[in-house]
Every structure is written in C-alpha cells, then in structure tokens.
Amino acid sequence: MLKWLKDHWTGTQLTPEQGIEEIVLGNSRFVCERTKEDFEGYSGEQHPFVTMLACCDSRVHNMVFGFEPMDRVFEIRNIGNQLRPSAGSIDYGVTNLKTPIFLVLGHSNCGAVKAAMGDFSNETMEMIDELCDLHLPLRADDGKDAFDNRWQLNIQRNVDYQVMQALRRYRDRVENGSLAIVGAVYDFINKYGYGHGRIVLINLNGMVSREQILASEALPRLKEVLKEACIGRLKSPAQQ
Ligand SMILES: [Zn+2]
Structure with a gap:
C-alpha cells in the first residue's frame, strides 16, 4: 500500500x-x-484527442495514459459507462471538439454491472433508470457460469454494446475515417493476464477479435502499434 x-x-x-x-x-x-507553463498551453481552449466515456468508479482514471499536457481527454463519466444518459456530452466531444477517438472504457469489478445483475429495486428512481439500461447489454448472460466469470464477461458485453450504440450514432465519421471507436477494459485485477492496470483493447469499430482487428485495413498505419497493444477478450464457457 x-x-x-x-x-x-x-x-x-x-x-x-x-x-x-x-x-x-x-x-x-x-x-x-506544477509551474504556470504547465497550464499556459490550454489557458484559452482545450485540445483533447480522446472523447472518453468511463464509469464513475473512483479506481478508474484517465491518468492511466499519463498524457501531458493535461487537456488531452474530454471525459464523460456515469455509472456503468453508458452512452444514453450522457449522449449530449459525448456529442460535444465527438462532433464539436472533433476528437478522432471515442473511447468506451469499462473496468474490472464494475459495481454498476454487478448491480444490474441483481435486485436494485430499493435504489432511487434515477438510479433504477440508469441501471435498467444495463439489462440490454447483459441480455446474453444465460446465468449458468460462476457469478464472478459472468460479471467480468458482462463488463465486456456492456463495452461492446456501448460501442455498437456509438457506431450507430457516428457511423458517417467512422466510415470517412475521421473517427475510430475503441472499446477497452481497464483491468486493475489482471483478469486478462497482461498486468495490473493494463488497458485491454476489446473492440475497434465493432471488430471484436484480435485477428479481425489486426487484419483490418481500416487503420493501416496502426498495424505496428496494434501488434504492441494488449488486445484480448475473455471467453464465455460456450466459446472456450
Ligand atoms: Zn464501474
């Protein structure tokens, strides 16, 4: 500690x-x-290149990227990193600030996903409203595996779902090459085996397998970087 x-x-x-x-x-x-110079570069306007939709969870930070200067991420957060409750803020990042990346960042042990897997009827109406939305991405969960395995898979399913919603919303930008939509999991328990604190890429513009992502011609200049990236996916018992 x-x-x-x-x-x-x-x-x-x-x-x-x-x-x-x-x-x-x-x-x-x-x-x-810090010195005043650290702030001067963005005193007049911000220059983010990532619009990031992340969970509110206090263990999740854009500091995991170590970006300097500090104005590189336009960050939107809500419980369970969901597009719908924050669509206006996300639109601002993607369409007004024109960030070339929209990153949906889920994380290991997400309490919102866990809550959506159980009974949340005693929560406030507003919380129930936001948690109900998570039932859609979780509908593929057949409830058969151990809870912890289902939980981590549902975190992935939620990221995939939010990426799919974003693809529907911003398809034109993806197709003309001005936007890439990235789904990732911030893995601070090393569930994927790439190390604690790793950002594991699980979805790129709707492509969900490592082979698909590496073979894609959509982002040809990225080929070398992607070979270095941690691209992975937890598999359900049926897929193993
Ligand atoms: Zn969370």
Missing part, C-alpha cells in the same frame, strides 16, 4: 471536515508540483 494511503486511510469513511482538508491539501500538492 502507498505510504500516503497507509497514513490516511483508517478503514472508516472521512468526516466532511476531514474531506475538505484532504481536498485543500491535495490541491496544494498539485499546485506545488
């Missing part, structure tokens, strides 16, 4: 006072570690 976390995390939730203290001190550290 990191020293900072060890010193601060007591195992119980912080009080509001402690929370404000953490925010103030955390931001002071952030400011101290």
